[in-house]
Amino acid sequence: MSEQTVVGFDVPLVEAWMAEHTRLEPPCQWVRLEGGHSNLTYELTDSAGEHAVIRRPPQGELLPKAHDMWREFRIIDALYPVGVPVPEPIGYCDDRDVCDKHFYVMGKVAGEALYTAELTAPRLDEEARSRVGESFMSVLAHLHSVVPADVGLDDLGRHDGYVARQIKTWYGSWTASAEAAEYDSPRLHALHDHLVANLPEQGPARVVHGDYGVHNVMVDDSGVIAAVLDWEIGTLGDPLADFAYALNAWAESSDGPLAAATAPTTLPGFASRHDLVGYYADRTGADMSNLGYYRAFNSFKTACIIHGVYARYKLGMKSTDGVDMPALFDRIVVSIDRAEAFIAQ
Incomplete structure (x- = not known):
């Protein structure tokens, strides 16, 4: 996916942050994932072939407690070490010089949700x-x-x-x-x-x-x-x-x-x-x-x-x-x- 089609993320800034703060090795391929309560969610594939998911709130004004990425990341970060099956927490960013909204990166998990x-x-x-x-x-x-x-x-x-x-x-x-x-x-x-x-x-x-x-x-x-x-x-x-x-x-x-x-x-x-x-x-x-x-x-x-x-x-x-x-x-x-x-x- 080209940088121009990635909504909500400045790809060079975010990938520079990933290179410094996570184990991922940019550049990455970005593929939009649907669902997730309107949060902007992409599957990432880095240059080493590792798959991950990046997630941020939707664009625009939000209710104060809506789309709380820190809450999500904090919970999976706490539960992952004790064996509750959650995606692996990889990194969380609340730096507005990197992105206008906070976001986090987690491991990609095999399988699918059951919808219909x-x-x-x-x-x-x-x-x-x-x-x-x-x-x-x-x-x-x-x-x-x-x-x-x-x-x-x-x-x-x-x-x-x-x-x-x-x-x-x-x-x-x-x-x-x-x-x-x-x-x-x-x-x-x-x-x-x-x-x-x-x-x-x-x-x-x-x-x-x-x-x-x-x-x-x-x-x-x-x-x-x-x-x-x-x-x-x-x-x-x-x-x-x-x-x-x-x-x-x-x-x-x-x-x-x-x-x-x-x-x-x-x-x-x-x-x-x-x-x-x-x-x-x-x-x-x-x-x-x-x-x-x-x-x-x-x-x-x-x-x-x-x-x-x-x-x-x-x-x-x-x-x-x-x-x-x-x-x-x-x-x-x-x-x-x-x-x-x-x-x-």
């Missing part, structure tokens, strides 16, 4: 698919076993009140979006009141990913998780909330025709959510008696998030071209339905 059934079916046979669930939960259990103070992450976030703060944040989003969305729900308010009144006592804080799903892990051809990516919202919190999020996001064919047609984990061979609960409980010894609460909390949170997105579309803040607004609205209602069902279990 159509893409996953030809890549993973049933035997490989059968390994994904157990590996997926083994990695999460390993992450949740790490004591933050032991890896220098004791100040990554507050240790207490993780779920309570999340409930407050997302309920605030719901109430602030109700007028623009032209939709409010007494059921959502009742869910909020129930979740607040029945808040479980949180155990020791652990590093939580916040968006742990098969779309954010690299899966090798044998079905083993090679690395966990996208740590931007990683913090300290309640590991059971993190686990329940991953459980909710793991689709099964019984979830409906849309999930069955699109979600990779609905293909034959993938573990069931029941299997995932067993894998995680076996490895952590976690008390699952409040699992229904944590799943309800995550469905409540999902309803609030989608409601906010729906409101922004209604306000014209985002283009609705190609967006199925009725389907988006239905996802709000379905998330409320599921939260109520988890509470009733």
